[in-house]
Amino acid sequence: MTGWVAIAGLGPGREDLVTPEVTAAVAEATDIIGYIPYVARIAPRDGLTLHPSDNRVELDRALHALQLAANGARVVVVSSGDPGVFAMASAVFEAVEQHPEYTETDIRVLPGITAMLAAAAAAGAPLGHDFCAINLSDNLKPWSLIENRLRMAARGDFAMAFYNPRSKSRPEGFEKTLNILREECGTDRLITFARAVSTPDQALNTVTLGEATPDMADMRTVVIVGNAATRRVGKYVYTPRSAS
Amino acid sequence: MTGWVAIAGLGPGREDLVTPEVTAAVAEATDIIGYIPYVARIAPRDGLTLHPSDNRVELDRALHALQLAANGARVVVVSSGDPGVFAMASAVFEAVEQHPEYTETDIRVLPGITAMLAAAAAAGAPLGHDFCAINLSDNLKPWSLIENRLRMAARGDFAMAFYNPRSKSRPEGFEKTLNILREECGTDRLITFARAVSTPDQALNTVTLGEATPDMADMRTVVIVGNAATRRVGKYVYTPRSAS
Known part of the structure; x- marks a missing residue:
């Protein structure tokens, strides 16, 4: 099993502003990582592990995602809005820079409706x-x-x-x-x-x-x-x- | 029947980047207005009239949408990306300003994934x-x-x-x-x-x-x-x- 990391934007809050691309990634995921209120937006199901974490631990969270993917997990890192706008995408790439062993990880950024x-x-x-x-x-x-x-x-x-x-x-x-x-x-x-x-x-x-x-x-x-x-x-x- | 205008963003191109909110508005619409290649992204169906128009006629297009809505139509004005970023939303409000009889029109802007x-x-x-x-x-x-x-x-x-x-x-x-x-x-x-x-x-x-x-x-x-x-x-x- 090949792991991957998708950094996904959940949009500003209402569910009909989540793109089908993001919904599909969440459906394939084995692990969801993110700030507590954003992870709370993901419905629990068998085979899916939710990893909510507190604010201001973005780099720890990013590294955790990379580690899980290296072990074969399909990880969705959730942000509100768009992950590339003041959110988790930059933190994940910072973590890759600090830990070059993850440079070849399959990482995708899935855009969202930013606030x-x-x-x-x-x-x-x-x-x-x-x-x-x-x-x-x-x-x-x-x-x-x-x-x-x-x-x-x-x-x-x-x-x-x-x-x-x-x-x-x-x-x-x-x-x-x-x-x-x-x-x-x-x-x-x-x-x-x-x-x-x-x-x-x-x-x-x-x-x-x-x-x-x-x-x-x-x-x-x-x-x-x-x-x-x-x-x-x-x-x-x-x-x-x-x-x- | 009460008409409305929804100014909707179709995202950058791929269908799984269209929000469910936009998909639902298109499904309710009687009329689709927009630049030719964007209207071409909407599937024809009975009861839906497509009004493709050329580039650089944004104000004419906006006024047309307001006129149709005043006659009871449910009009979706389509843009690529987000309608509020260098797209049709400002043109519609410019048309309202020039034609104050449309000030009370039910107008909604439906955000999209901008390019x-x-x-x-x-x-x-x-x-x-x-x-x-x-x-x-x-x-x-x-x-x-x-x-x-x-x-x-x-x-x-x-x-x-x-x-x-x-x-x-x-x-x-x-x-x-x-x-x-x-x-x-x-x-x-x-x-x-x-x-x-x-x-x-x-x-x-x-x-x-x-x-x-x-x-x-x-x-x-x-x-x-x-x-x-x-x-x-x-x-x-x-x-x-x-x-x-």
């Missing part, structure tokens, strides 16, 4: 023109890098999507982000807070940067900031395809 | 850290805006994904893009050309910016440029989760 695209769809089309995706967590990068990226994105007049905007351990980061954005983009720019998109808890809130406050975001929120042309039409928010 | 995420998955995880998506077509924006966005994205050390990199009518744009990138990022930066991802014609080619030539891209290619830390491991290309 910003589900959030944009729920709001209208705020990412309809050039945009950036920025992870506001400073666990793995210095704040100075985040600040520079925010300013460059604003000066390029990109729309922006923010992942991990705010955590209990560092509530000040998102307040700094809002201040930088007001300085660079003014107070009239539209900002959408999209919480728990596609789940029963979904909540959308679009305000101006002048009205935005840090407590509008939590760790289940994706934040989308428009470009200079982003506007409302009816209950929707959209960015036109042309520049102005 | 850059499928391309990144096929290559490894080159978008595993902060990144930008830029449409290099200058049909709807001046070249000066594209150039500024390229430079700001480079100075923010974002990875970048380019849509519509090169067309027969403006082959010089992508050559200028490569020159700007070499100036801003140096010649060692990795660049991946991902053509026709998820289709039988899929072809991946990763080279350095120094080795890249304009003819490596065509209109079926998504181009991904790494950030300063993007590297190869085995046959994969990935961007680590940390800054360096």
